[in-house]
Amino acid sequence: DQQVKQNSPSLSVQEGRISILNCDYTNSMFDYFLWYKKYPAEGPTFLISISSIKDKNEDGRFTVFLNKSAKHLSLHIVPSQPGDSAVYFCAASAQGGSEKLVFGKGTKLTVNP
């Protein structure tokens, strides 16, 4: 059973608009969440993270929101740019275990000019 779920395999938005990528998790022990971006033929690149003690973390155009009661997090990209077109992976980890990250399947974002 998947502990980290990205239910939208793809998302398409217009340049300049907001992109919202969603992620749900089932393990209540997760307390650290990350978003990675992956271009074709490259490895995932770290984008932004959030600890469970926060509900929002912002870095430039990227903001991650965490709703612990709903076990849901989202990544907002504003304004979206064509260079943001990539696959976005949500990942989570739990304290007390190994350094293990659990990844979602990814959402492919396409930003149209």
Added chain:
Amino acid sequence: ETGVTQTPRHLVMGMTNKKSLKCEQHLGHNAMYWYKQSAKKPLELMFVYSLEERVENNSVPSRFSPECPNSSHLFLHLHTLQPEDSALYLCASSQDGVGGHQETQYFGPGTRLLVL
């Protein structure tokens, strides 16, 4: 060279071949990882090394054999693979600090493996 590098970037091998994937990190990290990414599946953690000791092995078949000679280098030795082992193999590294787990992992570009 900076970050995490992997060689080769592409590899085609037969089922009876022996090959090795190499990963090198230039970030001063002390933990390294091998992941497998198959089509339409999440990244699957294969092996974790912390301070050159293997700390996790996620029930990976013995035809995959990792080696971590020092904190900067990680190998994945491949032997008698199956076609279903064709995938993107990603290496990552992180700094395993006190209180540990909330450390960001940084990935290499991956090796695209095709087993014929």
